[in-house]
Amino acid sequence: MVERRSIDVIPDEERHGTAFSQFTLWLGANLQITTVVTGALAVVFGGDVVWSVVGLLVGNLLGGAVMALHSAQGPRLGLPQMISSRAQFGVRGAVVPLVLVVVMYIGFFASGSVLAGQAVGKLTHLGPVPGIIGFALVTGVMATVGYRVVHALGRVASVVCALAFVYLGVRLMERADLAHLAHQHHFALPMFLLAMSLSASWQLAFGPYVADYSRYLPRTTSARATFGWTLAGTVLGAQWSMSFGVLVAATAGTAFVDDQVGYVVGLGGTGLVASFLYFVIALGKLTVNVLNTYGGFMSLVTSVSGFRGRRVLSQRGRTAYILGIMVAGTAVALAGRTSFLDSFADFLLFLLTFFTPWSAINLVDYYLLSKERYDLPALSDPNGRYGGWRWDALLVYGVGLVAQFPFLSTSFYTGPLVTPLGGADISWIVGLIVPAVLYAALGSRRARTAPPSPTTADASRTASRAS
Template sequence: MPTSLVETRSIDVVPDAERHGTAFSQFTLWLGANLQITAVVTGALAVVFGVGAFWSVIALLVGNVLGGAVMALHSAQGPRLGLPQMISSRAQFGVRGAIVPLLLVIVMYVGFFASGSVLAGQAVGELTHLGDTTGIILFALLTAVAAAVGYRLIHTLGRIAGVVCALAFVYLGIRLLDRADLAALLHDRSFDFPLFLLAVSLSASWQLAFGPYVADYSRYLPRSTSARATFSWTLAGTVLGSQWSMTFGALAAAAAGDAFVGHEVSYVVGLGGGAAVITSLLYFVIALGKLTINVLNTYGGFMSMVDQRQRLAHAPSPRARRYIADHVGGHGVASASRTSCCSC
């Protein structure tokens, strides 16, 4: 078991001697990663697109469960292979064949990082009174440092964010319901199937976007870790965190309308009531939630870029090449395909 906080592994297979942790770590990580402002905005979009709050909540739950199940299947690969997600995709696409989907994944990471940095940078700017631009730069630097330290810090950050953000969302939910009548928000039960499917696709695509890197954060688990436990804890964390955030966003959008849409950060902070201490704490919570997910995107992006460099050079590391041949190649390809068909 490693004693250093700073990760020394890159995209090579993790040896059994360095494996550590339990499947429960996947619950805390994905709970913390999903209790954040971008998930809130995603939930609000269902209402903005015309779905009533009642059917929005149900549609978002359906999408989170369906997409989360596919995502959690990828997580179960981590202990078995000990490899980053995109490395194992060589079983489906080959070393050269996966270059195109890998490039698309990197572009996706950059987009997620940029949008997250803007939202969190606003919170950091308000918290430090240094302005949005400085806040974005500070947030980006903090993200880079955390991603460079690596796996152990990422999971520690997830545990902290899971607790802090959960407490904050309980408080924010109470404050929201103080302002709005829940029964009135859920009164409209008119059903439009195309709009319902649109809302399902919002949350399902949210979950599927984790697919290209979810195993990156379970690959250090001991090989003996149950695949069922890894799947179940990952699914529970990602569905609970995202549904909680998205439900809050849908209800906030239904209650506040234009006062929420386009002003998400200021609206959430405004729910605190204006007290300076509460306002600062809420800005901190917004920044912490975004830090967790942005570190995942940065870390996953780094893994993908290293993998891309190796593919373009046609030179996977000897250790990784041997491991893939022994554990993923041959009969392993069929089993890997069944459990990671969406690794692209």
């Protein structure tokens, strides 16, 4: 059960599973309390019920499609997601987006621990601080075991959390005035785009680690199947949770804002039912926090190995990296637990700004320019085909970041073009289009001068023999 691999290529003889595993993993990862809070933010910030649900669906579909395209790279390459960024930014240049990815993992670990800590604290009667610490320790153990336990958690969570959400939905319908809520459909473009941005950022934030959990699939796994099952699981889970959050926020108002976990559990009942719901909240957060810890460990190893050249990591080394992510995330959770809701909204929009250009560049390079063919051994050689630093790609990434700022709207910064657009934040759309177009033009010129890449299958066999 304990995984041996880290950022090295997964040999064909160790590949296993089916594309359907991506459905259960991403369904379980999205049926959880933080996703509910994300959907509720669309109403908390002024949106109505109907158009918030529609905006969230559009954002989930668009962001989920980008995320699922990253997932389809896993079986083909047999590598963690972010190491493929070396083909675009260079073996060492990839550390630029990697640093931001590690910040993302720590932030999501912290936000998840705040809510899960409340649930664990209530379930054990120890309080939120011991709950956060205990939850972090369990997360670290699960992440150390690795890939198989991640998927096992996804399968369990997808069933248990789905049943809990059905029950909670029924209980909510008993309280909500559906006719009144259905009449809340006054379209306002800024609020509609805010809802889109919230759900799109949620999905795009999975992009930097989604292939980590498909890389063990057999190489013969259909890319279309991997894409389809990933998209179905992540959109269904996220939209289900976010729509529930919209209805809860519209029905409960400040009662939900002040105590998200307490309100959801109180909606379900008391006694054994309440204990079960606290367990469900902790289970849902455990699933996604293990993903964040595991992905953070992969990103740290990728960053360090770009300079040290090592691809194989000992069990002790794995444990040390995972412990570092766990400690950092727990410290942030303990420091920021009293201002969670406002901080989380800004954190989501911050993530969106920095990861849309990376997604655009990575997908254009993999699908359009390289035609799904990478020289895998060269991804570990700073003197090889991809070089140490690819300054042209880093420049495009920087331009993609800067292009978003005039359209960005957060509590600490509002771009000059936000007001003419009625307060709408369309920075993530700009952040996808601008770097995609620039990198496509740059990459087509680069491709004309580069030698043809060996197939990933050939390179993978070479890497497997070397390891």
